């Protein structure tokens with residue numbers, strides 16, 4: 001619902017509170033709620049608002065104008081910085097959420113598999129021996145046991161979030177526990 005102020009709107013026009021002219025309501029400033037509903041329509045027309053601004057500006061001395069101009073610039077700069085910071089923060093949070101929740105197709109959550117490997121590595125002499133039996137590279141199995149891998153670009157450890165379901169099936173089967181996947185990932189096989 002549009003809240004009507006002192007001057008009613010008739011046939012899409014309103015009486016400006018300053019100049020008294022009947023003007024189309026598109027000649028007035030509109031304000032909206034975030035929801036998209038109209039909050040209000042100014043009672044003073046845009047030409048009057050602009051004229052007031054020009055008059056205000058005209059009365060100011062050169063020094064005052066430069067002060068106002070600088071202040072406006074600073075405020076605009078600060079506002080842009082705040083917007084940029086808020087955006088960067090939101091993007092960072094989103095990236096973190098994505099990293100946790102996004103599991104690629106044909107992948108499953110890594111943690112159950114890692115816990116299983118940590119438990120079963122004790123059946124072998126070493127991680128390397130387990131890797132050989134599992135038909136996997138030793139470095140891959142070592143990364144799985146560590147729970148992270150080294151990023152080639154940033155040279156930083158990156159937590160492993162997911163693993164190919166096919167890898168889990170193959171490894172557990174080669175290691176003599178073909179039934180393990182059903183216990184580790186019941187939801188995958190429930191369908």
Ligand SMILES: [Zn+2]
Nearest residue numbers: 016019045048
């Ligand atoms: Zn007016």
